[in-house]
Amino acid sequence: MVKAESVDKAYEVAKERYAELGVDTEKAMQRLSKIPISIHAWQGDDVKGFLFPEHDLTGGIGVSGNYPGVAKTPDELTGDLHEALSLIPGKQRVQIHGFHAVTSKKKDLDELEPEDFKYWVDWAKQEGIGMDFNGTFFSHPKVVNNFTLASPDKKIRDFWIENGKRSRVISNYIGEQLGSQCINDFWIPDGFKDNPIDKRSPRERLLKSLDEIEKDSFDEKNTTESFEGKLFGTGIESYTTGSHLFYENYALTRGKYWTIDAGHFHPTEDVSDKFSSFFPFGGKGMFMHVSRPVRWDSDHVVIMDDALIRIARSIIRDGYEDKIHLGTDYFDATINRVAAWVVGTRATQKALLMALLEPTAQLKQAELDFDFTTRLAETEELKSMPFGAVWDKYCEKQGVPVGMDWTNNVHQYEKDVLFKRN
Template sequence: MDKRELIEKAYELAREQYKAFGVDTDAVVDKMNDVQISLHCWQTDDVGGFERPDAELGGGGIQVTGNFPGKAQNIDQMRQDLDKVMSLLPGKQRLNLHAIYGEFGGQLVDRDQIEVKHFQGWIDWAKQRGMGLDFNATCFSHPKADDGYTLSSKNEDVRRFWVEHVKRCRAITAEMGKQLGSPSVHNTWIPDGSKDELVDRNGHRALLKKSLDEAFAHDYPREFMLDAVESKLFGIGAEFMTVGSHDFYLGYAIKNNKLICLDNGHFHPTEQVGDKVSACLQFVDDVLLHITRGVRWDSDHVVVLNDEIQLIASEIIRNDFLNRVKIGLDFFDASINRVGAYVVGTRATQQAFMRAMLEPYAILKDFEENGKYFERLALLEVMKSRNFGAVWDYYCLKNSVPASDDFIAEIQKYEKDVLLNR
């Protein structure tokens, strides 16, 4: 019996197992196509970007650990890596770009001067692949971010520079969505804050609100672009106070009809973003997710299938929120094969959503509403040992991508043939 036959046989057995709990695995395999994940381009090159040939991380609270060989040195190599990643993933994904990844033709184009033409190559690339794009203003790694403040800076020239940058990024995002026929999400995150005691928190937050109001003044059709704002508990060099806190941005999002971006690495280690999803969606139309793995604090490790990621996925599926939650990844690890990091992290996220879809929700909810809490807990535990892996392998088989551990050999070959020769 060959591997394909083994996968199909295992799937038939798993289908009967889940059918006993009222779960239709065939429907789940089909519904997984609704889970589109926006891959973060910056994993390919450690958030360096291509503004200039010697681009390295500068000011603004971003730090990547490791120096594994094979880092993408230019946009062609980045696209090559992204194509390889997507060839190993079931389903259809999106791509999330930062503003420092434009095609600037070897010229230094400062961020308050970027235009659609610098990203038309990415739009054409995405169109050829039938995928959508998302976008981010890059308010870090720049001399005008070195003192720790951008949109909340008390230096008016600096503040105006970053307002103009965000304005231009939003215009580029809207054009991406228009040309690709899929709304592009523009996300605003800034590193602003103080390393130590700060007496004028209010002054900086008032300036941030003013800057956002100015940057968001022009409304774009929602079928082209959506605005998101992203909070953080703290950042490198902003350990004492972060201007764009969760309270600030949640209030701003609710008042101004923006998406709130929930990055599960941006909260206190005991907070659960899965618990925040249904809370925020009572008051905002949509939520943007940045899925990562914080180890102790915000360390942006590669996503794995753990309880935290599972709760996020389960909350979305249990409440039929897929059409209201935009799913993206945000981690950067240069200590291991970067393509492998992408594939492991994306597959883990997809697997969490599949496990959530395989849950016998109707039975569990009935137990809950009738006070049968032992039965609810027991069934949740029983489902952990059901043959989820067989359904996952079948989904990969249907999508003509490597099942089980076969992707490891594919990435090892790519490392030998491509990455180590850069």
């Protein structure tokens, strides 16, 4: 158990050290508390949901492992999310998928209505959090030959168009009920495994389908759409219809958000460099899905690695914290699923705090003066500053366990709840 006196003592030293650089640690923690992270519900149920838990995962999605305690009911999933939220500092959000609908009778994706998400709205109100939504376009029999909205079959396209339209109605309902804008994320797994002859037609069909989905307008106080590109996926390695460029252009020309998933790019590509290239051209907003690719888009639990640190620094240094909405997106069934949420979200917050503890104005001025010596020396010095002491103090202020103490809660929750499910 970490002692409060130790936390306070270490923090006072850290506060003084950062003050020498002109950094106010109290202001940094205050700013961090105002940056919510939208936590993905599907880590807890292995991307199964409740509508078709018997369906095999498709669309390039696969979950490894069979750790005990996977959530199979709405109450189990919200119980697990509640436990995770109680161990993460600050007030966060939760993302759900269309397949998380809680219905009174069997329904398909093109039949979903706002009432099917009342369970989630009521739970979110109880937790005092906002929510985001993801229309489900995978793991369904009508994903035919890896195509949905770009399918050459009009009947298939019409099914998915209706699903997309209903996702917007549902997202509007969630935002209206919670009094917080609900971002409705679209990820479409269409494409070809091997080299196609016609690259034009699928994208023209996808464009037409999306425009049909977007025909009706909704109050942006309640909801807005965000479109998520991908480098490639299993089964669409040679041609991904909804590429990064396609959705970036769609977002810019339609006044919508662009979703960037850190795991959907080439491993050597710097995702953090995308932000300042998008917004000057009129980018309305961005949904940043934080994930961790290993070799490729493998959705490992987020850790505070160099890529995440660069993402956080770019957001803070360039003042995009109000334009970029952060969310997590990964799934690992080889470990405790509640712990996976806590590790990934806290890692993201740590990276943000590290960025907030920089003397950004000073560094920018040094750069403007072409004083690259100071820029290099100071950024190197920051790497060994007592950042961890400020993080511990932030957790203490927010009333959540400090250091590794949160793992005691998770182990107890395993014994009391998770292991009794199997």
